[in-house]
């Protein structure tokens with residue numbers, strides 16, 4: 001059994017279990033995606049091949065299934081010791097979520113950490129769970145020293161997480177986008193109604209011993225126009241509820257489909273039209289660079305005099321000083337705010353103290369039901385990510401559905417091996433700039449999701465030549481940072497569309513090779529492989545056909561085809577007790593140029609390699625670590 005020392009924490013067991021052939025006739029093999037260094041959030045994939053029968057390609061490629069069983073840990077030794085991942089919960093999470101987490105991980109709850117305390121703890125944990133109160137900054141990712149694999153945001157807004165930094169450090173960010181929608185919408189409606197009827201102010205007045213019926217005459221909602229700014233999950237639920245209160249609903253959202261708005265009885269309008277015509281404006285957009293302070297002096301100046309504003313989205317979408325001015329000059333009659341640019345806001349905040357402002361301390365998601373839902377949603381997402389599953393709520397990684405992932409499992413391994421092999425064929429001193437990947441498939445052009453394969457090829461190419469670790473989250477980023485361009489081409493071939501890929505070719509152009517025979521007729525390094533019996537095989541080097549299982553290490557020898565070569569090289573390796581697990585010879589013609597590909601379990605020492613090079617018929621050779 002191969003070592004499962006991949007650094008992917010608790011990957012799903014993608015088990016290929018059916019008649020398949022082991023290349024060297026062993027009975028059962030476990031092959032893990034990677035056997036060294038950091039593996040991060042890539043899934044470790046286990047392929048089991050248990051027969052020595054050689055079945056045709058089509059029959060031999062076995063569909064892998066995602067098993068809920070957890071079999072692979074970051075490190076085989078840790079797994080043997082039953083070591084669990086550690087999760088730091090930095091903000092209050094409901095017990096239901098904590099229970100889910102504790103079933104699988106060591107959980108440390110440490111609330112109200114200072115930024116320094118968070119940074120000092122972060123390198124000891126595999127995942128971090130926060131709500132909106134914790135700033136997960138670049139410094140946090142730096143302090144994690146590569147251990148932090150997942151940040152779970154127990155809620156929707158991820159503006160408190162530095163996403164570019166997370167991506168750069170290969171850390172997956174997941175959120176819980178659905179469980180608090182209704183709670184936030186209900187809070188928006190609560191603020192709308194209580195603001196219109198001065199509930200908070202009159203309550204405070206009564207508690208101060210007063211009875212001020214004339215002062216707190218409110219305004220009615222029925223027949224008034226409500227502009228919903230941001231027609232997503234919360235915005236549309238607010239619209240639905242406000243409609244029931246007899247309000248006329250308009251909405252502004254540059255990305256929302258008009259038919260969805262219409263179906264809820266809302267009319268999509270421009271930003272200016274929304275703010276000019278509304279009696280009430282309710283904010284439900286995310287805080288992004290383009291929405292930051294979008295409600296500013298200029299916007300307030302366009303609004304109907306006496307407009308009322310509700311914000312349960314993010315404080316930062318409002319220029320708070322401009323809002324105070326608009327409240328003071330009467331443009332805005334009232335505001336009801338659940339969220340603030342700085343949370344908690346300064347005690348002497350003019351906005352909070354303003355008599356026409358109703359405030360709540362970011363309570364939109366704070367119902368018992370929503371918190372339980374959010375906690376379970378985020379616990380499952382974080383555990384899934386730690387197991388190597390590609391989370392459906394990933395914020396900074398492509399979402400690859402489980403069925404696609406399971407189908408691609410053996411090809412993912414092939415992709416990394418080909419990348420790893422191709423880069424080792426590059427002569428020192430050649431800067432790699434352009435890589436081309438050609439996917440040969442009988443499937444339709446659009447029917448192959450290559451993101452995972454591209455990421456793995458990138459990983460295979462970059463990791464052997466750098467200290468970076470690459471995963472699905474950061475593959476494109478790391479490639480770009482290194483100036484490496486990965487071009488992809490799909491070639492549709494005849495064959496069975498039942499399988500995603502027939503073969504994959506990796507080409508590295510404009511470089512010298514330390515093994516000249518790896519250059520194709522057109523001058524680039526070219527290696528090609530396919531999945532056979534559920535195992536990755538190298539099938540072409542340069543213009544030579546070979547067939548060798550991509551496991552262990554590989555020696556490629558270019559030689560003049562003649563009797564006795566296999567024996568001579570085999571003997572040299574045997575002298576050093578190096579076990580040959582596979583050998584194949586590809587030649588241009590009998591007794592002409594040939595490439596001998598020899599798979600070896602152990603690494604031959606320098607002496608043995610020198611002796612291979614000294615065999616008179618050997619023109620060149622290279623030793624490659626897979």
Ligand SMILES: NC(=O)c1ccc[n+]([C@@H]2O[C@H](COP(=O)([O-])OP(=O)(O)OC[C@H]3O[C@@H](n4cnc5c(N)ncnc54)[C@H](O)[C@@H]3O)[C@@H](O)[C@H]2O)c1
Pocket residue numbers: 156157158177180181184229230231232233234235252253254255256284285286287290291312313314338339362363364365366
């Ligand atoms: N106060 C709370 O406790 C609480 C609770 C839940 C959500 N929220 C916040 O509410 C907001 C909405 O949450 P959601 O779950 O509905 O998110 P969502 O992603 O479902 O909806 C956001 C909508 O805003 C739209 N949008 C983006 N840019 C816009 C722009 N410039 N102008 C207008 N619309 C724009 C998007 O197209 C999307 O439809 C987020 O900021 C979230 O953080 C707050």
Ligand SMILES: O=C(O)[C@H](O)COP(=O)(O)O
Pocket residue numbers: 131132133154155156157158180362364365366
């Ligand atoms: O974006 C969200 O989900 C809400 O603002 C809730 O934030 P909270 O988890 O800090 O209550």
